[in-house]
Amino acid sequence: MNKSPGRTHEAVDPGLSPAERLALESAILAGRLLELLKQTFSQPDGSLASALSFLEASFQQAARGRPLAIWQGTAAERRSAGAAHPLDRLADGLGLSSCEVDLLLLAGLPEQHEGYADVLRALHPLAVPAATVGLAAQLFCRDADERHMLRELLHTGPAVTAGALRIAGEGPLVTRSLLVADTLWPVLGGIDAWPEAVRRREIAVGLHGLAHWLREPPTEHALSALASGMACIILLSAEDERVARHRAAALTQAAGLASVIIDLPPDPTPAVAQLIGVHALARGVVPILCLGYRNEPTTPQVPACARYPGPVLVCARPGGAAIDDLRPLLEVSCERLGPSALRSMWRGAMPELRGQAALLAARYPAEPASALAVATDARARAQWQGRRPNLDDVAASVRARAGASLQGGVKRLRPLATWEQLVLPGERLEQLREAIDRLIHQVQVLEDWGFLGGRAGARGVRLLFSGPPGTGKTLAAEVMARALAVDLLVVDLSRVVSKWLGETEKNLAEVFDTAEKASAVLFFDEADALFGRRTEISDAHDRYANLETAYLLARLERFEGLAILATNHRQNIDPAFLRRLEALVEFPEPGREERLALWRCHLPPKAPLAEDVRLTELAAHFPVVGGLIRNAAVAAAFLAAANASPVTRQHLLRAVQREYEKSGKAFPGMPGGEASTSP
Known part of the structure; x- marks a missing residue:
């Protein structure tokens, strides 16, 4: 078992190559096994004779005429x-x-x-097609002391305790x-094979935009630990596990x-570790472990890494990792990149659009790896069309890569509406443009x-749209998203809010995760469902309702994009919430001039209008909102179309009357006191 002093190896x-080295060491071991069997069995027959013949052929093929004596040392001595x-x-x-290396080769x-x-x-x-401990003892041990040492290695040696040898x-x-x-054997032979129990993830890695983060003291300490090979746990925490990863x-x-x-x-076994x-x-390679989280509020356990001799990186949510490891723990916080870092990131990822890096940073607050993937997509799309990449290519890639299943009450829209379709007072339009x-x-x-000095909630924009149904709140959100x-x-918050305790927070977390991944504008309709005046606490459900509101407020504060909440009744919104918004935009019912503009907007230029259609008459006589005008048009x-005729005055009047009936409003009658158009 010991090294052989005085011997030439x-x-x-x-x-x-790794495969050739493994084949040679296996053949040398076959030669040693051949010698042992020849000494043990003087007249082998049957399967044993065939075994000896195979071992002889294997050794001779690798030895190429050289005697076994020149390889009498261990595999470790031959490196x-x-x-x-x-x-x-x-x-x-x-x-x-040295003995443990030979045991691995034998196994x-x-x-x-x-x-x-x-x-x-x-x-x-x-x-069983496997070597036994007894065979190893005969091959590697010369006396009782060495047999005792072998037994000790098989109980307490690092090969067994670390799981390399079983x-x-x-x-x-x-x-x-x-x-x-x-x-493990194919890996020792240079093949990139992994056990089924180990689920790997491959991602693009980018450093653009991370210069400031890499200079922060906790990050620098982690870099030093990595460079020195220190046996420690480096915990990277982020609200989004993708960021930590x-x-x-x-x-x-x-x-x-x-x-x-x-x-x-969620529950890794020691064997997996x-x-x-x-x-x-x-x-x-350095292992990066991403913790698995269940739906229930339990903290996953970081697997024990005590036998691992180097640094292990663990990715987790803040406060979301139970660590019992006695090794040194270094924690590195992974805050989202600030605007200047995002600008640097996009300059590095897409130098073709360097001049528009600030705009990309505002639209797409991604991680460097995601930006690299988007840049690759954008270049490929542009190359196929024989041109340079542009902002539209970036938008198309972000949209394609953000595909996600949406829960009930959430719709994803690709915005098509333009500013020209939005009919609002000039002051309101100015508010929307200022938010962008x-x-x-x-x-x-x-x-x-240097404004706001890094205050929490400084990034992103939060708006409240208030006004009656049909006044253009959703349309305005669509226009801003397209811009x-x-x-x-x-x-639809009325559908996302759940009667089951804890479900609302889970639903909202999924909404924000999807929005951040897609860099999408968030539009919360029926905001009264969570942002109504806070309830007096009378039971557990009231208490939890206030907790859900607090959760959404905190999550909105961290959201770095554009978040819009809409309500039909501003007076129902908690004043404490209003103070956290950047702007409140009122959507009043349109006046006569706005209604005329709305009629013109919703009757396309290609629509065949009869000569008796007078839009000024409709705008003056029917004080309705834009949604009703659109539906009537x-x-x-x-x-x-059913009458095979142009759109006539009577068609429009009948459609308006039916919209009144649908909305439950009192119909003001026909212009000039005419009779109703209804059958």
Whole structure:
């Protein structure tokens, strides 16, 4: 078991690939097993004779005429200088002894070739294709002391305790089987194989825009720990697990290290943690563990990594990780990138649109990895059309990559409405344009000029639209979304609010996650459902209703895009909430001139109008809102199409009368006292 002093050991060729190195070491072990069997069985026959013939052929093919004597040392003694072999990386990382390296090779023989599996099956007391502990003792131990050392290694040695080497079966130790960790053997041979129990995730990694974050003291401490290979836990916390995941990958890249991202199940077993550790060591990568969260409010446990000799990165929500590991813990907060960092990120990700980086930063507050993916999409789209990428290409990529299933009460709209279709008093239109400007110029005002000094809730814009139904609140939200070149998420709060305790917060969290992923404008309809005047607490449901309102207020404050809440009754909204808004926009019922503009807007230029149609008459006689005018215009067009005629005055009057009936309003009668058009 010990190294052999005074003996010359031929090093393996440093030019061998991992697969060639593994094949050579397996053949050398086959030669040693051949010698042992020849000494044990003087006249082998049957399957044993065939086994000896296979071992002889395997060794001779690898030895190429050289005697076994030149390889009498251990595999660890034969390693050569140069690029580390996966076997050497694993041995160095776990601090394996020379004997443990040979035990791993013996345990992996059945994985190397079916001929080795047949030989070991013939030697196993239960006819299992695996080497036994007893066989290892005969191969590697020269006396009782070395057998005791072998037994100790198999109980307490790092190969076993770290999970690289497993002992399977029942009965006396010497009859049990030696096995390598799941899928580890192909990795030692240079194949990028992973166990089914380990779920990897691959993402693009970008450092653009992270310069300030990488210079923050906690991040610098983490970089030092990574560079030194310190055995520690580096906890990256973010409200959005995707942000933590991207930052973890960026952190390892900034340290000049390769990494692997693993999505953990909600309850990872110690065996899974061991598999991740040995696979990461053999590959020479830093493991990044992303905690799995259930729907119920439980805190997932970080798997024990005590046997792992290097840094482990863990991605979690703030306060959302239970850590019992005794190793040093470094926590790095992953706040969302500020406007100046976002501007730098887009300049780096899309130098073709460098001059519009501020606009991209305002529209799409993404992470660097997401920006790189969007940039790749935009360039490909432009290349297919033989031109340079533009803002429309970026918008198309963000929209395509943000695909997500939406819960009931949430609609996703691709905005088509324009400012020309929005009929409002000039002062109201100016408020809407100012809100968009506030988003676009956040970098200049908050970062370059230093306003609000990093106050929470300074980023993003929150508006309240107030007015009767049909006055254009949803249309205005659509126009603003189109101006920002993003989608519109329309949320009916009356449907999202649940009667079940805790469900409302979950539903709202999904809404905000979707909006942030899509960089969409959020439009909350029926805001009274949560933002009505707070209830007096009389039971648990009242208490929870106020908690739900508090949750939405806090989440709105963190939302960095445009959030719009709409109500038909401003007086029902809690004044405490109104103070948190950037602007309140009133949508009054349209006056005569606005109604005329609305009629002209909703009757397209291509619509065939009869000569008796007088829009001024309709605008003057019927004091209705824009939604009713739109519905009446469309209904009149269908009446005309059914009559195979142009749209006439009578078609429009009949359609208006029916809209009055639908809305429950009193019909003011026909212009000039004419009789009703209804049958």
